[in-house]
Amino acid sequence: QKEVEQDPGPLSVxxxxxxxxxxxxxxxxxxxxxxxxxYSRKGPELLMYTYSSGNKEDGxxxxxxxxxSKYISLFIRDSQPSDSATYLCAFAGGTSYGKxxxxxxxxxxxxx
Amino acid sequence: GAGVxxxxxxxxxxxxxxxELRCDPISGHTALYWYRQSLGQxxxxxxxxxxxxxxxxxxxxxxxxxxxxxxxxxxTLTIQRTQQEDSAxxxxxxxxxxxxxxxxxxxxxxxxxxT
Numbered sequence: 001q002k003e004v005e006q007d008p009g010p011l012s013v014x015x016x017x018x019x020x021x022x023x024x025x026x027x028x029x030x031x032x033x034x035x036x037x038x039y040s041r042k043g044p045e046l047l048m049y050t051y052s053s054g055n056k057e058d059g060x061x062x063x064x065x066x067x068x069s070k071y072i073s074l075f076i077r078d079s080q081p082s083d084s085a086t087y088l089c090a091f092a093g094g095t096s097y098g099k100x101x102x103x104x105x106x107x108x109x110x111x112x
Numbered sequence: 113g114a115g116v117x118x119x120x121x122x123x124x125x126x127x128x129x130x131x132e133l134r135c136d137p138i139s140g141h142t143a144l145y146w147y148r149q150s151l152g153q154x155x156x157x158x159x160x161x162x163x164x165x166x167x168x169x170x171x172x173x174x175x176x177x178x179x180x181x182x183x184x185x186x187x188t189l190t191i192q193r194t195q196q197e198d199s200a201x202x203x204x205x206x207x208x209x210x211x212x213x214x215x216x217x218x219x220x221x222x223x224x225x226x227t
Contacts, residue, residue: 043218092212
């Protein structure tokens with residue numbers, strides 16, 4: 001079983017839609033939960049970061065963590081064409097310390 | 113300020129040749145990471161350096177892979193006797209420290225193609 005499962009998509013939505021991206025994980029030692037966004041031919045950039053269960057909001061983005069179910073989500077409200085990118089969930093903690101364990105990434109396209 | 117830079121941006125090499133990939137981290141960042149991103153495997157950790165501590169090499173896929181970090185700054189990832197399965201994008205990241213609370217800043221990557 002992979003430590004992290006993420007549906008690779010691709011996901012295509014119209015502008016203004018609400019997007020839901022999800023990851024499940026199996027390593028109970030993971031204590032830090034992140035979402036990275038990666039544009040084509042660029043390195044990933046940190047979008048959201050949290051270390052507790054619950055919701056964290058930043059503008060149009062909401063990160064949700066459910067440690068009991070080992071499930072994290074990223075919601076994008078009022079999606080824009082500029083949100084078209086690959087979204088990667090990432091985890092850290094326990095013996096892995098600072099090194100990140102990533103999901104496969106979900107390719108998102110928001111069309112006008 | 114300047115971000116993480118990597119060179120070359122693209123590298124095409126023949127199977128069996130050695131390659132060196134370079135990473136210039138953000139000034140003042142003590143932690144430096146190498147990751148590999150390929151279609152089948154996603155983004156996977158290779159090695160990280162933190163200050164003067166021994167590097168964590170637990171992600172290196174074989175002994176053909178090695179890395180060094182000189183003077184606590186620039187790092188070089190070396191792949192000897194390259195194989196076609198080494199074709200991937202090699203990403204470098206740096207952060208203020210190795211703890212997960214510090215954001216990792218990624219470079220644009222080196223796209224390696226082994227023919």
